[in-house]
Amino acid sequence: MKVKYFEDTDTAYVELLGNPVVETREISENIYIDIDEKGNLVSMTIEHAKENAEIMGVFLSGNIS
Template identity: 60%
Template structure:
């Protein structure tokens, strides 16, 4: 997974895989989901991410990897 934040447009883009999106659907105000040719979700786009509180502070937890059993990471946009 790859997360990109575009500060100039206040947009957060979450890539969930390597497949190319072929269709995008708006599922809520400022929230878009990209689908591949098999209908699987491949990306999410959140517009006005900081303005809605999404990109101000986020964290993730990695569980069951070859590295440490648990790893908490915090990022501030």
């Protein structure tokens, strides 16, 4: 897993797999997920990351169900 933070745009990018992305889904106003051809979660983009820090903490700790 790779996590990148872009301070100039307050955007966090979490890459889980290196697979090619075939679809991007908006799961909330500021959160987007990228899916591969098999439906696997490839990456997630979180805009306004400081405001959504709780989501990042849950994601990075593995407490997602």
